[in-house]
Structures are given as structure tokens and as C-alpha cells.
Amino acid sequence: MKPLIALCIYLSAFLLLSACAQESGTIIAQKTLEQPKVELPVYPDVVQPEQPEIPVYPTVNQPEIVWITEDGGQSQLDFNPRVDILFVTDNSDSMKSAQANLIKNLNRFTNGITNNKMIDYHIGVISTWDSSERFATKKKDTYQIGELRNVKSIAGTDSKERFVTKKDSAGVLANTLKIGVAPYAEGGPEVEEFFSPLAAALDKSGHAAVNEGFFREDAQLVVIFMTDADDSSTRITPEQMAQTLIDFKGGRQDKVSVYGVLVNAKDPDSVKDWDLRVHPKYHPECFTGQKNNGKCTGFGPERLEEMIVAANSGAGNPKQIREQYIMSITSPIFGTELGRMGDSITVKTLEKQIFLSQIPRVDDAGKLMLRVRYGTADVLAQGKGQLIPNKANGGWTYNPSSNSVKLSGNVKYEYKEGARFAVDLVPVPLAN
Structure with a gap:
């Protein structure tokens, strides 16, 4: 029995210890699980800055160099230089020798104009005028104020034409410009007017008028006064006359040139018309009781000179204009000066301006990318x-x-019939 009892006691103790061990492990585990949690600090989210976008630059290309030629259909590229030359000539009795001197040296004046195959010219002449009743009733010729004189043939007979052109010979031109003189005793002018007949000549240029066809819209207009007197027009000032010519050419002063073959204030009275002499009838301020009081030293064509300066005002200062556009009617080198005047007219006639449709570019060296061909x-x-x-x-x-583009009037052209201009350029690129 005793062994059995002992075994029972042993088994009971074993079971008791096992139970205790189980409970003890559970407690330890529970204690382990129940340890306080460590709270980690919560930091705000860090926002990373956005990376800047790298700008995308367009590829820089130099504008392509492309030459173009201005539209060949533009009439402004044609080259038909035209000039209308109007002589306003004094035909009073004192002008006989001066007219003869003009005809004698005429070839020197016309050489550059008539011999240049490019120039299409009209040359005509009108005479001075006198508004007095005496002149109106006694003058013998049938020409009215401002009417172009008829062209005269080699034989000296009048034709129906009113102006000389390229088809006429030098002899025809000489005969036409030699209008002769009308002495005072035979009804000739006494107090010469130049502005009034010039203004009338412009007015009589319309359709079916006596001067029709002489003045051309695209032609250079040249007026040449030839006299030993001054203008005596009462209703037209020198400035008004100059402006009338400019207005007649559409406001383009560059299309007008006015010259004078005149006497000078310092010239002796013997070579002047009566109205420029120290004479009691025409200049009573110079006399006291019919005796020269010595106050007057001489008179010149002041009104004509003022008008010439005003009409050519773009050509320089008054002194320069007088030197270039006025020559002495009594000059000892009359032919030379007349030739110089003719050359000046030729150069002016051959000047040309061409307006471009696009602006030309300048290259890296600063050179204009533009050329002109003929x-x-x-x-x-x-x-x-x-x-x-x-x-x-x-x-x-x-x-x-x-x-x-402005072409000077003294370019040495290789003349070709029907030739014209071409303007080549690289245009400035248009902005995108």
C-alpha cells in the first residue's frame, strides 16, 4: 500500500507543479505584452520644393539671305527722262543783240540735251507782255498772253506745231527761239511783264487749249527768263510765281528749275532796259529837280532774282542759287556760261528716284544689301x-x-534702246 500511496503523492505534486508553471508562464507573457508603448514623435511632412523647369530656348538661326528683284512691271523702273523747257523771252527793242548772241551760242546750250539719246525734250518760247492799253491796241503780232510761238522751219516759215521736239533739227530750234524784237514805236512792250505771261502759259495747257501737249506730267519743268529788264507784273509776287510752278508740278519742287539770263545791277545803264536805268521817268527817287541826286547806284532785276531763288530753294542758300541758276546776259564768256546752264539742265533731267516696296537689309559688315542694274x-x-x-x-x-534709291544725273550709262532699271535687295525679315 505504501508504494501506491507514495506514487499518488508523487503524481499529485507533479500535476500541481505543472499547473503552477503554466500559470506562471501566462503571467510572464501577459506582463511582457502589457509593457507601455513608446510614442514616437509625429513630425509634419516635409514638402520638397518643386524643381524649376529648364526653359526651352528656340534654336537661333540667322535669317536666310535671299535676294529679290523689285517688280519688273512697275513703270517707275522705266527710264524715259523727259524735260519741258520754256523760254520766257524779252522781245523789246533793246534785246536784239542779246537774242542774236543766244542763237550764236545755242548749240553750246543744247549740246547735252539734244545729243543725249535718252532725253525726250519739248522746247518752246513765249514773249514778254505789257498790260497797258497802248500795247493791247498797237502790238502787231497775233500772239496772246502766254501763247507758245509757232515752230519755224529751216526756211523760217511758221508751222502748226507750237514746240520743238527730238524730231526737229538744230536749225528749226534756232529759228523758233529767234522771235525777233518789237520796237516801242511799232507797238512793242514798254514795261515788261514775265510772271503774268508765264502764269497764262500754264493756264493754256489744258485740253484743246493753244499750249496743249507741251507740258507733260512726268517731265522736268525748266523755265528760262531772258531779259535786260525786270518783271513788272502787278498782281503776282515772286514767291507766288514760284509756288504756282511748284503747284503745277503736283507740289514737287524737285521737278522745277528756273534759270535767268539777266543783267546785273552793277552793269552800265547802256546795257539795261530803260526801267532799270537811273532815269527820272522810271526812278524819280534818284532825282531832285531833274538832277541826279547821287542816291542811286544802279538797278537790277530784283523780282526775277527773288523768284529764281524761291523756285530753286532746295538747291542751296541764295548766294549759291544765284551763282548756279543766273548768268549774265552781257558775259564775255556767254557761250561757256550758256553751255554750263545746258549741262545743269541735262543732269537735272537725268536724275531719277525709285521707291522700294521692301526695306533693304544691312549685312554684318554694315553694308547695304542693295544693288541697281541698268x-x-x-x-x-x-x-x-x-x-x-x-x-x-x-x-x-x-x-x-x-x-x-536716287540716281544722280551724271551716271555714265551704256545706252540701250528701251533699257530700264532692276533693283535687287535682301529685304529685312518680318517679325514673327
Whole structure:
């Protein structure tokens, strides 16, 4: 029995210890699980700054160099220089020798104009006028104020034409300009007027008028006064006459040139018309009791000179204009000065302005990318022709304010019948 009892006791103790061990492990585990949690600090989210976008730059390309040629259909590229030359000639009795001197040296005046194959010219003449009743009733010719004189043939007979053109010979021109004189005793003018017949000549240029066809819209207008007197028009001032001519050419002063073959105030009275002499009838202020009081030293064509300066005001200061546009009617070198005047008219007539449709570009060296060629249409179409130099004297210049090319009047052209201009340029690129 005892062993059995002992075994029972042993088994009971074993079971008791096992139970205690189980409970003890559970307690330890529970204690382990019930340890206080460590709270980690909560930090706000850090916002990373956005990376800046890298700008994408367009590829920089230099504008392509492309030469273009101005529209060949533009009439302004044609070259048909025209000039209408009007002589306003004094035909009073004192002008006989002066007219003879003009005819004697006429070839020196017309040489550059008539021998230049490019120039299409009209040359006509009107005479001075006298508004007095005496002149109106006694003058013998049938020409009215401002009427162009008829062209005279080689034989000296009148034709139906009123002005000389390229088809006429030098002899026809000489005979036409030699209008002769009308002495005072035979009804000739006493107090000469030049502005009034000039204004009338312009008025009589309309359709079916006596001067129709002489003045052309696109032609250079040249007026030449030839007298030993001064203008005596009472209703027209020198400035008004100059402006009338400019207005007649559409406001373009560059299309008007006025010259004078005149006496000078310092010339002796013997070579002047009576109205410029120190004479009691025409200048009573110079006399006291019919005796010369010594106050007057001489008179010149002041009104004509004022008008010439006003009409050519773009050509320099008054002194320069007088030197260029006025010559002495009594000059010992009359022919030379007349030739110089003719050359001046030729150069002015051959000047040309071409307006461009696009603005030319300048290259990296600062050179204008522009060129001017001259030649016939077929030659120009091949990119050839006479290349006109870029220079003021004997070439062309560019005017940025008007975007135009101006050709000087003394370019040495290789003349070709029907030739014209071509203007080549690289235009400034348009902004995108």
C-alpha cells in the first residue's frame, strides 16, 4: 500500500507543479505584452520644393539671305527722262543783240540735251507782255498772253506745231527761239511783264487749249527768263510765281528749275532796259529837280532774282542759287556760261528716284544689301546688265526716310534702246 500511496503523492505534486508553471508562464507573457508603448514623435511632412523647369530656348538661326528683284512691271523702273523747257523771252527793242548772241551760242546750250539719246525734250518760247492799253491796241503780232510761238522751219516759215521736239533739227530750234524784237514805236512792250505771261502759259495747257501737249506730267519743268529788264507784273509776287510752278508740278519742287539770263545791277545803264536805268521817268527817287541826286547806284532785276531763288530753294542758300541758276546776259564768256546752264539742265533731267516696296537689309559688315542694274529687259532677267555704283556722284544713294534709291544725273550709262532699271535687295525679315 505504501508504494501506491507514495506514487499518488508523487503524481499529485507533479500535476500541481505543472499547473503552477503554466500559470506562471501566462503571467510572464501577459506582463511582457502589457509593457507601455513608446510614442514616437509625429513630425509634419516635409514638402520638397518643386524643381524649376529648364526653359526651352528656340534654336537661333540667322535669317536666310535671299535676294529679290523689285517688280519688273512697275513703270517707275522705266527710264524715259523727259524735260519741258520754256523760254520766257524779252522781245523789246533793246534785246536784239542779246537774242542774236543766244542763237550764236545755242548749240553750246543744247549740246547735252539734244545729243543725249535718252532725253525726250519739248522746247518752246513765249514773249514778254505789257498790260497797258497802248500795247493791247498797237502790238502787231497775233500772239496772246502766254501763247507758245509757232515752230519755224529751216526756211523760217511758221508751222502748226507750237514746240520743238527730238524730231526737229538744230536749225528749226534756232529759228523758233529767234522771235525777233518789237520796237516801242511799232507797238512793242514798254514795261515788261514775265510772271503774268508765264502764269497764262500754264493756264493754256489744258485740253484743246493753244499750249496743249507741251507740258507733260512726268517731265522736268525748266523755265528760262531772258531779259535786260525786270518783271513788272502787278498782281503776282515772286514767291507766288514760284509756288504756282511748284503747284503745277503736283507740289514737287524737285521737278522745277528756273534759270535767268539777266543783267546785273552793277552793269552800265547802256546795257539795261530803260526801267532799270537811273532815269527820272522810271526812278524819280534818284532825282531832285531833274538832277541826279547821287542816291542811286544802279538797278537790277530784283523780282526775277527773288523768284529764281524761291523756285530753286532746295538747291542751296541764295548766294549759291544765284551763282548756279543766273548768268549774265552781257558775259564775255556767254557761250561757256550758256553751255554750263545746258549741262545743269541735262543732269537735272537725268536724275531719277525709285521707291522700294521692301526695306533693304544691312549685312554684318554694315553694308547695304542693295544693288541697281541698268539694261534691256531680257538682259536684266538673266541677272546681268550695267551695275550702277553706290556713290553720290555718278551713281546711286539710298534714302531711308523715303525708302528710295536716287540716281544722280551724271551716271555714265551704256545706252540701250528701251533699257530700264532692276533693283535687287535682301529685304529685312518680318517679325514673327
